Every structure is written in structure tokens, then in C-alpha cells.
Amino acid sequence: MPNFFLRSCGSRSGRIVVGWVLAGLLVAASSGCARTVVEDDPALVDDGRPLVLTTFTVLADMASNVAGEHLRVESITKAGAEIHGYEPTPGDLRTAEQAELILDNGLGLESWFEKFVERVPAPHAVVSANVEPVYIRDDTYAGKANPHAWMSPVVAETYVQNIADAFVTLDPGNADEYRTNADGYVRQLREVGNELEADLSALPDSQRALVTCEGAFGYLARDFDLQEAYLWPVNAEQEGTPQQVVRTIDFVRNNAVPAVFCESTVSDKAQLQVAEDTGARFGGNLYVDSLSDADGPVPTYLDLLRHDARLIADALVGQR
């Protein structure tokens, strides 16, 4: 038993291999080290359940739906945060040291993650594994995968299955429940996808174009037969340069695009200029890289998908 105490407080791999076999014993025996308050974030009170950390809020919500009551899921970046170039804090590292599993998006989304995870003992799982990438066309990113695969509810099904697989490995005793939760969640994703498909079916081919600030909709465009154009490929330093604005104005004019959009975590100034110069309607801000706070418009990932689908259909179809 003393070995188990040591491993349950220290090595994460030891916890995963050993911890669940003797979970009942350990909950009682190791409470001295497990029931702690995570430094820098008093909200993260350890309630005895294994901690799963995700890199951003969208993944945390997906993972919570699969986890049910068995795991405690938290996001490293908070609602509204910039996730591409995030700089982890010492507090994030201390929180991560308490985690049993870390879920990251992969596809180059989290430029900060590789160094971060090197310093954390917990295993990590890439939720975009087996996703067929969409590649970025823009010169500066040419040949790189577009990281925003979760923006298609069709691709999200793969995310959910990968999350379920990771949870089954972490906690095989509750495998059936993780699989059942994942199946139920996938059914909800399909409902949202069907609604979007039905809404967009009213659009003539010439108006099936999605023009946004960040090029985050490549997967949605691929899976729902839309043309995609954007001001900049990935949120970074160069956002809304004169060249990007001119190129987008040309696209909107050449394709008679009725509406353009931006996203909640970036400035919409450049896209408002595109709208003004072309006469296209500004359709509003889409949610992509982060959920909102609990009392905001998209506290869950399904809310995010529905919100964006409604905004896109309303502005492009213009019937509601």
C-alpha cells in the first residue's frame, strides 16, 4: 500500500495503471494528498474525482458531456481567451500537475502546448486524431492543417469518440457509461447538423459563401458545401491588413456575397469596413475559439453550433 500512496500523489502514469484497480481503497486512503485546493484558482476544489484538463473551453464542454459524473473536467484557458498564442501561467502548470489526463486539439492549434505538456507528468490525448485535415490555402500558412476542425459538427463526432477512448483508458471501470454518453452526445450533434443543412438548403449555389475574419470555417464549409473566404487564416499578429481587406472586398464583390461575419474573440473593425465598401450586410459575430461565460449566449458547444448556424442562415438566407 505505501507504494500506492506515493504513486497516487506523484507519478501520473502510476495513477493510471494502478489507481483505478484499487480506486475504492485509494479514495479513503489517499485523501490526505488528494483533497486539495488548486493554487491560484480556488474554484478548482478537488472533490476526489480524477481531474481532466483541456486546452480550451469548447473541448472542456464536449469532454464534460462524455464524462458524466465520473470525472472533473476543467479548461486551462478561460471563456473569451485567445487560445492560439496563449501563454500558460505558473498557476496553470501547478493545476496541470494535479491532472490525470490532458486533452488538446492538435492540428497546430495550441502553439504553446508542446512545451507546456513536456513539463506535466499526466498523459495527453489529441482529440483530432483520425480527422481528415483541411489545409490552409493562404501563402503564409500554405500546407499547414487548419486547426479549427471542431467547427463542423460532423468532425466533432470524431472528437467525441476520441474523448470517449481516452476516458475508457483512464477509467475502464466506467467504460460503458462513457460510451453511452458519447453516443447520446453524437445524436445531439447530428440534430444540429441537420438543422443547419435544412436552413442552408434555401440558399442558391451562388450565395453559399461564408466570409469571416479568421479562416476558422474550412471544415464547416467542406462538410456543408459552402465557399469559404476570410480576412486572415489564423488569429495572429497580422489581422486585417490593407491587403487582406482588399482581397476580401474583391471576393465579396465578385461573388455577390450578401453578408459577412467576424468572431467573438477578435476585432470586427476590418470586416465592418468590408461590409461598408461592398454593401454586404454585417451578419454579426460568430463563436469559434471560445465559449461564452455561463450567462452569455453560448455557454456550451451545442449552443455555439446552434448560435453560429442561426446567425449564418439568418444573414445569408435573410428570411427571418
Ligand SMILES: [Zn+2]
Ligand atoms: Zn482560431
